[in-house]
Amino acid sequence: MPPKFSLLKSFQEQRMPWPPAPKVDLQGKTVIVTGSNIGIGFEAAKHFAQMNPEKLILACRNKDKGQAALKILEAETGCHTAEVWSLDLASFDSVRAFADKFNKECPRLDILVENAAILPAEPYVMTSDGWEATFEVNNLSTSLLGLLLVPRMLETAEKFATTPRIVVVSSNMHMFSRFGPEMMDSSNPLEKFGKDQQYLKKIIAVRYQDTKLLNIFFARSLSKRIPANKVIVNMANPGYVYSNLRSSFTGVRKVFDYLMEKALARTTEEGSRHVVWAAVGGENEPKERLQGAYVHMCSISEVSEHVLSEEGTRHEDKLWDNLIDILSEVEPKVQTIVNGQLTKLLH
Template sequence: MRSGFWAFVTSQWKTQAPVVKEDLAGKTVIVLGANTGLGFEATKHFATMGPERLILACRSQSKGQAAVEELKAATGYSKAELWIIDLADFESVKQFADKFEHDGGRLDILVENAALASDKYEATKDGWETSLQVNCLSTPLLALLLLPTMIKTAQQHSTLPRIVVVSSEVHYWVDIEKKVCENTDILKTLGSSEYCTTKVMMSRYMLTKLLNVFFVRALNARLPKSTPLIVNTVNPGYCYSELRRGLKGIMAFVDYLMELALAFPTEVGSRRLVWAAVGAQDKPDSLRGEYINACKVEEASDFVLDAQGAKVQDRLWDELVEILSKVDPRVTANVTQYLSA
């Protein structure tokens, strides 16, 4: 499927669907990036559905605590928990997973919303370009570390848990350069300082959203059909958000003008995240591995769907597992036990 700029514009002007509701009594929900923007608005919606546990996974203790208090004031929900995670730090992701393994119990919904948009190269202490690590390495790492808990939850409680990875329609507007695909290591090339020129970083966010789509499709393809777990990816649309706070100069100015003309409220975009997490209860299997836009399944980009894209997807998966297995050996164990080759 192709989706150009005009299709993007017209989609922003359409009336958006109301939020879908589902009884979450007894269930546990984790929302990453829950202290602000889309994550916080989605968290407010989940709170009204009465989950037993609602975990706000945030990077900042102070901002996260403020969000917990604001959530209670806005919804009356008093059981929200603040857990700290920094996706720019692999050790922090591992510690979060360790804590959940020991203290979390069941896990029914994981919304991986935390993301970074930056047009400047900066490396994490782990040696990766920051937005690539946050959006495309740590996001899969947490999902793979929590995979056994979600499958166990399904088996013990006869439920169908969901992993929702927030991507974007901008994945239609980018592909991976042929010269990169010809390299032995695609991800290492994409994350290197040599590759991340000013021009490359101009489209870095779009590339990370493409990689999110590839991850979801690859993970779903390796989940046996009998596995009681739904994994999908969702486009929240173009909303007012702090996501783009890292943009500078001309890109920040252009984004400001686009927000004035096209952006819809953050709460509206959060409805799409909620739909991906609890919608389509009459046919949940239709969401397996799918790209969701405007509360319905749509085709991913032509680059994702063509034969070359399929090869790239498999290579990216193999590289990702190799990289993350060095970060945490549990990745290898979980992939071996729960996924097919």
């Protein structure tokens, strides 16, 4: 097992050379990258574009920005099989429309990189769906999209004798998060996390790392329910990189972040390498080792001790059940997929 997480080791890793991105042949294969008009998502998409994909979908909230990114991608990679599709993760309607369009038009899905994320606003912002925006974008919609596309990925595995992958982009920030009894003793902990205004005021400062922990719980839960490891579900930590996510910072926080970036941050291209490894790397590893893996520094690492603890396991199971209840109300197909195409765990 890899050594336990330490801040000193993380600082050292930020300063050492990072491994190159792996490269494979994606001929005939379809790839989706969310949040791919900028940052890590865009750099990951450029890597995939150089692997000869049949179809590369840049899933972006702003289609104009997506088209501008597409022009750059085509010019830099020579790839002309990429497309821009609209996807606003702050809207369940948009997620449903994207999944419906994909399932109608595309016969296979080999790689889904769930990269899109936002930082919390202060004061917090609610979406038109009634959820705090960071939670809906980073967690609810990310999970909804993955679940709605799982059937197509299972079909891809059967029809084309391949092993598709879902990559949920998380962060080492999840290691600083854990949910207390005020949330977890609730009968509906995710509703408390995403709607309770008094609770939101208490936790907004640590909300990003909390959403990254929820990403970990979701990916691990889904990975355990994929029948016969037909689809690999894993998580990727891109490391500390220059990011527009933090562009809204002001005052002391902005100055501190500027100094931290100058001292430690890597480029978004370097960060994207770990995401690409999660999507196509480790080909010689057994499926059992790749399934549910946490990818760090282009290798299989380990999640936080809390996630692996008995308490973490209880939280993971409770939050999965809660998530499925919520998403099934948003889209009844979710319950059909969970009951009909995923395996049930014995608790």
